Amino acid sequence: MSSEAVRLGVDIGGTFTDVVLERGDDSFSSKVLTTYTAPEDAILEGIQQVLAKASLSPGDVSVIIHGTTLATNALIERRGAKTALITTQGFRDVIEMRSESRFEQYDLNLVLPDPLISRGHRFTLVERIGANGQTLKPIDRAEVEQLAAQIAAGGYESVAVGLIHSYVDSRHEELVREVLLAHLPDLSVSISSEVSPQMREFERFNTVCANAYVKPLMKAYLDRLVQRLSEIGTHCPVFMMHSGGGIISLDSASEFPVRLVESGPAGGAIFAADVAARYGIKSALSFDMGGTTAKICLIKDHTPKTSNSFEVARTYRFKKGSGMPISIPVIEMVEIGAGGGSLAHIDSLQQIRVGPESAGSEPGPACYQQGGARPAVTDADLILGRLDPDDFAGGSIKLSTKCSALAVEQQIGRPLGLDQTTAAFGISEVVNENMANAARVHAVENGEDLSGFTMIAFGGAAPLHAGRLCEKLGIQRLMVPPGAGVGSAIGFLRAAFSFEATRSTYLRLSAYDAGVAKTVLGELAQEAEVFVRSCDKDSLLLYERKAFMRFVGQGWEIPVTVTEADAAEPDGKGIKDRFETAYKALFGRTVEGLDIEVTSWSVRVSTPVPAVERSEVVSARGKAESSIRRPIYDPVGGQFEEAAVIERTALTPGKATAGPAVIVESETSIIVPVGFEAVMQSDGCLLLSRGASADPAGALKEAVS
Numbered sequence: 001m002s003s004e005a006v007r008l009g010v011d012i013g014g015t016f017t018d019v020v021l022e023r024g025d026d027s028f029s030s031k032v033l034t035t036y037t038a039p040e041d042a043i044l045e046g047i048q049q050v051l052a053k054a055s056l057s058p059g060d061v062s063v064i065i066h067g068t069t070l071a072t073n074a075l076i077e078r079r080g081a082k083t084a085l086i087t088t089q090g091f092r093d094v095i096e097m098r099s100e101s102r103f104e105q106y107d108l109n110l111v112l113p114d115p116l117i118s119r120g121h122r123f124t125l126v127e128r129i130g131a132n133g134q135t136l137k138p139i140d141r142a143e144v145e146q147l148a149a150q151i152a153a154g155g156y157e158s159v160a161v162g163l164i165h166s167y168v169d170s171r172h173e174e175l176v177r178e179v180l181l182a183h184l185p186d187l188s189v190s191i192s193s194e195v196s197p198q199m200r201e202f203e204r205f206n207t208v209c210a211n212a213y214v215k216p217l218m219k220a221y222l223d224r225l226v227q228r229l230s231e232i233g234t235h236c237p238v239f240m241m242h243s244g245g246g247i248i249s250l251d252s253a254s255e256f257p258v259r260l261v262e263s264g265p266a267g268g269a270i271f272a273a274d275v276a277a278r279y280g281i282k283s284a285l286s287f288d289m290g291g292t293t294a295k296i297c298l299i300k301d302h303t304p305k306t307s308n309s310f311e312v313a314r315t316y317r318f319k320k321g322s323g324m325p326i327s328i329p330v331i332e333m334v335e336i337g338a339g340g341g342s343l344a345h346i347d348s349l350q351q352i353r354v355g356p357e358s359a360g361s362e363p364g365p366a367c368y369q370q371g372g373a374r375p376a377v378t379d380a381d382l383i384l385g386r387l388d389p390d391d392f393a394g395g396s397i398k399l400s401t402k403c404s405a406l407a408v409e410q411q412i413g414r415p416l417g418l419d420q421t422t423a424a425f426g427i428s429e430v431v432n433e434n435m436a437n438a439a440r441v442h443a444v445e446n447g448e449d450l451s452g453f454t455m456i457a458f459g460g461a462a463p464l465h466a467g468r469l470c471e472k473l474g475i476q477r478l479m480v481p482p483g484a485g486v487g488s489a490i491g492f493l494r495a496a497f498s499f500e501a502t503r504s505t506y507l508r509l510s511a512y513d514a515g516v517a518k519t520v521l522g523e524l525a526q527e528a529e530v531f532v533r534s535c536d537k538d539s540l541l542l543y544e545r546k547a548f549m550r551f552v553g554q555g556w557e558i559p560v561t562v563t564e565a566d567a568a569e570p571d572g573k574g575i576k577d578r579f580e581t582a583y584k585a586l587f588g589r590t591v592e593g594l595d596i597e598v599t600s601w602s603v604r605v606s607t608p609v610p611a612v613e614r615s616e617v618v619s620a621r622g623k624a625e626s627s628i629r630r631p632i633y634d635p636v637g638g639q640f641e642e643a644a645v646i647e648r649t650a651l652t653p654g655k656a657t658a659g660p661a662v663i664v665e666s667e668t669s670i671i672v673p674v675g676f677e678a679v680m681q682s683d684g685c686l687l688l689s690r691g692a693s694a695d696p697a698g699a700l701k702e703a704v705s
Contacts, residue, residue: 009489015291019046067241067263080213103321160212218257246498271491289462297333366407379404458487482684485667498606499531512572528605620656
């Protein structure tokens with residue numbers, strides 16, 4: 001047995017499954033292709049690989065922290081359980097009517113996304129709770145029992161229960177669950193008052209439907225995973241990363257799988273925040289580009305930006321409003337179909353488009369030689385010299401430049417009259433511009449100017465594209481941490497056990513009731529504590545309280561951090577002052593003469609994480625030498641340039657190299673573009689800065705606290 005704790009982070013992505021093992025200061029990683037039919041197969045293969053590298057056995061593993069895209073993929077691909085929705089009479093079509101807003105205002109042929117549960121599988125009950133919690137129509141148990149017989153006859157595996165205003169009074173939903181389980185004990189039941197106790201029935205109903213839809217699938221998968229781990233001799237605890245950036249137990253994950261929808265990307269944001277904290281970077285842009293998607297997240301003061309809602313499975317050019325709204329606490333990020341496996345095509349206007357469709361791991365890009373015939377971003381990167389065909393994924397996958405060239409020429413080059421290089425460059429530039437546009441919009445929506453940010457890039461494909469993205473966004477500094485290719489899995493090992501409980505309880509500040517605020521925050525704290533204590537029974541607990549507030553008449557709220565002292569002030573002055581400060585930071589001014597209201601509250605309970613060890617920025621002191629060269633396409637010069645190829649492991653602190661250069665490692669390659677200089681830091685991070693007379697250390701020091 002190992003004398004030190006052996007911790008595993010496991011991330012299932014759309015193309016690769018990443019496994020990271022940490023034991024003390026030692027770290028080992030592996031990257032294997034995701035196995036869609038049985039995702040646990042790839043996990044076990046990756047675990048065996050890292051254990052072999054570390055000379056350990058399965059029984060040495062102390063804990064596994066896991067994040068997965070399985071819930072997301074099930075929603076996108078509509079591959080969940082046969083699910084029914086039970087709702088209040090008159091609200092059967094809420095999930096189909098949506099909010100009646102048009103996400104593409106001038107498209108006369110606009111088609112709204114199909115609801116997750118079709119009309120024939122939606123049932124109603126004659127009952128009604130009022131907005132203030134009063135019972136307007138009592139629920140009839142006999143009617144629920146009749147409905148249970150219909151559910152049984154329909155052969156449903158799972159049921160979502162979403163009754164109007166149940167976030168104020170949950171008794172009707174609880175009765176429905178009680179009756180259903182009394183008649184059908186094996187039925188999976190999700191109630192909205194537990195999954196998402198927040199106002200706005202469309203978002204709440206859709207969230208509970210999503211939870212019910214993926215619940216049987218996720219429970220079966222997690223049960224299989226634990227069984228397979230046990231079979232190889234790994235009997236350690238397994239925890240799950242949730243969308244809010246914390247860790248929960250398997251039981252909680254099985255009950256609320258919708259909380260796992262953004263678990264992988266959340267781990268990446270935690271990873272980037274950890275890097276930002278080590279260097280004291282106040283404003284960072286997390287850029288995570290894998291095989292299927294790219295994720296961009298704003299990190300301020302070493303903390304990822306969070307939200308209480310987001311969308312998955314956007315169907316219309318990834319436009320906001322075209323997907324499924326999910327009302328749960330989540331690390332806020334923009335996600336677009338721009339990964340190494342994203343497929344390129346020509347649209348009706350004879351323009352190159354990339355994504356959102358992905359080749360995934362089966363069949364993968366054309367260069368994988370597994371039957372893929374359409375060009376992906378990885379094929380373009382290979383043609384442009386950014387990848388070594390003999391050393392991809394640590395040499396575990398051999399790439400075919402010939403297959404890439406054939407796919408690019410047939411699908412893009414020949415139809416547009418472009419040579420192979422220009423066609424590949426077109427694919428690369430389109431995907432880079434897609435990501436840059438997404439980052440610009442996300443920054444503007446949050447009132448930020450990216451020119452003062454430091455980009456932190458990770459994921460298998462991000463270091464290939466990050467330099468070009470910095471050029472497009474006007475960002476001067478780029479950090480590529482060690483283990484960047486498996487960044488999300490590393491992030492899992494940096495996260496705290498945490499849970500955020502939310503509830504809609506309405507209060508106007510003109511009639512503020514400190515007693516109500518204190519009661520709600522106390523009950524939410526107790527609820528969140530239960531989830532955290534199911535993972536960690538002894539650690540000190542930390543509390544973060546928020547109120548979601550707006551001016552009366554507005555349609556959306558902003559989160560405002562509050563303290564118990566703020567909430568206890570009889571006139572609500574403390575909460576009001578914090579809201580106005582936050583509102584001014586976002587919009588430049590407040591709105592005079594309007595009352596302010598709180599619509600929802602949340603309490604996040606977490607365990608402490610070890611304080612990061614601060615790293616001092618190392619200036620260049622010596623040039624990295626390499627006798628190996630290969631041609632890499634320079635997008636600015638429009639031609640291939642001879643670039644130095646340097647092993648990352650050969651770089652010592654202070655060693656620098658100017659672009660064009662490629663710094664290679666087992667999981668990815670870092671492209672140092674023309675005009676950039678890369679300097680190795682003492683903790684293994686690479687700091688790239690651009691500008692003719694750029695001083696990487698000085699440039700970064702200006703941006704840190």
